[in-house]
Amino acid sequence: MPAHRYSRYLHPLCLAALVVVIFVADTLTHYEVAMPVLYTVVILYAALVIRRGYLAGLALLCLALAVVSFFFTVRGNVPSGLINLGLSTAAIVITACLALKMLHARDIALRAQESLARVTTAQTLSGLTTSIVHELNQPLAAVTMSSQACARWLSLPAPDFARARMALTRIEEDAVRAAAILSRMRALTKGGTPEAKRFALGDAVRDVLRMMRSRLDQHGITHRFVEMHEPVLAHADPVQIQQIIGNLLANAIDAIRETKQADGLVEIRIWHEEDHACCRIEDNGAGIPPVLPFICSRHSGPASRTEQGSVLQSAATLSRPTRVRSG
Amino acid sequence: MTGNSVLKERNACVQVIDDDASIRQALEDLLMSVGYDVRCFSDADSYLRAEPVEGPSCLVLDIRMPGLSGMDFHRRLLEQGASTPVIFITGHGDIAMGVEAMKNGAIEFLTKPFRDIDLLDALHRGLVLDEARLASEGERRVLMERWAGLTAGERDVAHRVVAGLLNKQTAAELELSEITVKVRRASLMRKMQAASLPDLVRQIDRLRACPEFGME
CATH class of the missing domain: 1.10.287 (Helix Hairpins)
Known part of the structure; x- marks a missing residue:
């Protein structure tokens, strides 16, 4: 889907456009107009959409642009311009610090939530x-x-x-x-008696992605979801399938975290193949070398072909595809 | 050991409290096969409602029971002054639990499934203890009866004699003639069935351990 491919560039482009507009406006207006203060808007916007590591760099860029446009501005009273520049600089620095603090707090809360979930699971199990x-x-x-x-x-x-x-x-x-x-x-x-039914695989994957969203974002991992047919229908127990997809995504996140790389990518692809619904989850993290994507496929035929029971009983296969995406 | 034969003659009774019916049946059968009288209860309440047993007995308690746990029940029994020996059996015993049980005076703490010989050994120890307890309680009761048969004057003399006073000193303290003291002394020795002065001292010592004795 083209929309998915470009959505990851949307926010950076908007940010860049905003910065350019402020820079031009700042240069063209009088010294008395404190245009650089608007860079705080850029920083607040960035705090919501980009990764923590880039935020400090962006703040420095905004400061530099404010100074540059001060030299290029031709109209107005220079002393008021200097005062305005000082005030804007302070505003930018303060906003950047607060935004960084906020992101840090959010990370901590997220981690606490995650470890709590793990403890709860362990306690239930024990x-x-x-x-x-x-x-x-x-x-x-x-x-x-x-x-x-x-x-x-x-x-x-x-x-x-x-x-x-x-x-x-x-x-x-x-x-x-x-x-x-x-x-x-x-x-x-097994988590109760599994109930096989016909459902849209795409919706199930989107549900899982929504649940895993914060974890993916926290580690700066981009995800891409490709539905090669619309809709891909599967016949199975949806909860079990979601558990599998969730586990594979968690594995992918762990594999990417191991490499400590910045441009983590997980791609989920679903399609039809004869009477199978296929789902492929691929990551560019460390794995069994070089990269081991797993394919999880499952019968989507009539109910008689799908056995009641665990996933392993019902013809789910994990296989290594011939085409391996290089990290 | 002679203890075992004595116990069997007197029909030692093993009482079992376990909420699991199949454990109860199996335990009952196992204990009957060795010749014990067995009484089984599914919970603590029905045990408390049942007639107490006459002879020596031992209690086999499951720790995990609905309502009052075996450990809590044991504690309550101790508070009420019951001194029946207790053997705990449990499905998943940890060390802390075992330590607490033994501190409270349990005979043994067994984890299911256990070797029958371990249970039987523990039961034997418990029953011997209980028999000794019953014997000493019986002896004390007899002594109390004998003591109750003494007159007030004879008791006064007895206390002083045991304290080591001579007849003359006793007579002076009680403002009696020495002859009277001698007569009372002979009479109380007969009534208490004490063969000698040390025997009397031992008897009075035992009586002093009874709570009823001090109240006079």
Whole structure:
């Protein structure tokens, strides 16, 4: 989509245009008009759209332009011009400092939020494990005790076969109970019974991107989403597919962070291929060398072709494409 | 060990409190196969409502129970002065929990599943302890009865004799004749069934440990 490709240049272009307009206006107007103060607008705008590292540079550029236009201005009273220049400089510096502080605070809040989410997940998992372990331990302990009792009934001088048989029946019941707990646990870790249905893959991907947006922005990673067909329909459990896409995106972010490069890029591409809906997530970060994009594809045919069950059960494949994008 | 045979003769009773039915059944069967009387309860309340057992007994308590936990229940029993030995069994015991249980005087802290021999060993220790406790309680009760049979004058003499006073000194303190003191002394020795003075001293010492004795 052309619109997606150019949207990443939109903000820098607007910023540049704004700077030029202010510079020209500043040069053409009298010294008495404090035009450079308007550079603060540029800085505030930039704080919302560009990365933290560039903000200080932009502020310095604005200062330099204010000074340059002072020398090029021909009309007006020079002392008032100097006073105006001083005031504008102060305004620009103060605004830049505040904007940097604000961005820093936002980063900290974001990181705290992320670690909180991780802690919550870990706690839920550990709580779940504890209760499962306890539940499973009960029938196992009962089996142990019953078999010990059974052995004792049989080793009496006059063996009590009736009691021994009862103990064996109990052992069987407890084993069945343990098996039932295990199958319930399996259903639980799968996150409930998956429900396959027809849905638009593009919408699902956009949802995930919205959720991951702040993480991508925080690490200065650009993302590109390409829908090669419109719409790409898939037949699966949408929540599971979103979990997979979310995980792959998180992996991509981690891989890019490892290289500490500035121009991180993640590309998500979805298309139709025979009766498959295909989704490709590609990043230019470190990976299994050189770069390992994963393809996750899945049947989009009629319901009978998609098995109920986990993603792995239903013909999802992760494969390495022949064409590898070089980082 | 003779202790075991004594316990079996007197039908030692093991009481189990566990909310899990299959654990309860298995434990009951295991303990019956070794010859113990077993009483099972699904919660602390039904245990408290049941008739107390006569002979030596030991309590097997699950830590994790709905409502009052095994540990809290044990603490409450201790506050109420019950001294039945307690063995804890738990599905997932950590060290802190075990330490607390042992500090509160538990006989043993077992993690399920455990070896039957560990449980039986612990039970044996608990029952021997409980039997000793019952025996000493019985002895104390007999002593209290004997002491109650003494007259006020004989008790006065007994306190002074035990304190090491001579007959003459006792007579002076109580403003009695030495003959009277001698007669009372002989009578109280007979009533307390004390063979000698050291025997009497030992008996009075034991009585002094009873809360009822001090209230006179």
